[in-house]
Amino acid sequence: MFELLYKNISRYIDLSEEEFRKFTVPFQLKSFGKKETVLKEGDYCLFEGFVLSGCFKVYYLNENGFEQTLYFAVEGWWITDIDSLINHVPSILNIEALYDSEVLMISKKDKENLYGTMPQIEKLFRIMNQQSSVALQRRVLSLTGKTADKRYLEFLQKYPGLEQKLTQQQVASYLGITHEFLSKIRKKMSLR
Template sequence: MLDLLYKNITRHISLSEEEFQRFSEPFQLKKFQKKEVVLREGDYCLFEGFVLNGCFKVYFLTEDGFEQTLYFAVESWWITDLDSLINNVPSTLNIEALENSEVLMISKKDKELLYETMPQVEKLFRIMNQQSSVALQRRILSLMNKTADKRYLEFLEKYPTLEQRLTQQQVASYLGISHEFLSKIRKKTILGNR
């Protein structure tokens, strides 16, 4: 169970076995059923979660009430609302399990304690936050500069196995288009690959 977390962490920093044990101690295993809400808009986010297995959507509702997916989180990804967690403000995001899932959760309080007792942990989360910022910047640029066709092909290239785990509606929400338009793009893509 902790092997996946260890692999994820040691891509960014070096930890001895003893240090990793200290690091992983405050994490708690939580299980979520399909469609279970982990965080609801308006609540305060007090955690970060490392996905062991399963799939989550992190989304917000537009003023018109439409669901807009910010990202999907699968194995080895993290889930949280950073704005709510860092700034202690109500969440603008919703996090929902799309499959039965298991997550290692750490509270804000325990994470802050790790910062104080293990300086390399602060470096770890700084690196991860930088990478998250880069990914979100690329996503914004893609939404602003690319056609829906190109965004769909980019999605397939970047996440080759994810589409099979999602509904067409969920993929469309991520791409910022209607599921009807996604159907047209998919047909065109299939015909173009023949």
């Protein structure tokens, strides 16, 4: 159950078997069915989750009531609302399982306890937060500075094979366009 988590964190820090076992003690395995909500707008986020299997969409509703997908969390990704978790404010995000999924969850309190007993865990999450900041910056730059065609190609590279598992509406929401416009992009690209 913890092999994927070990592989993920080993990219950033080295832990002995005993240290890794100690690290995993507070994690709880949670299963979510298709369309099940992990976090709802207005609730407080009290966890970080590591996706073992399945896929989640992390989204918010814009002022017109339309979904805007920030990212899809697939196997090996983390899910949370970092603003709600860190600042203890109501979440503006929703996290929903797109199909049956499993997640290893850790509470903020348990994570902070690990910081006190295992300093390398604080380093791990610092590095992961830096990586998340880079990804967020790239996402914002893509949304504000690239054409929908280029964003679509980036989506295909970032999430290989995921397009076949998503609806056209979900892909369009991620790209910040209508599903009709996505159809035009796909048609144009198929003619090349």
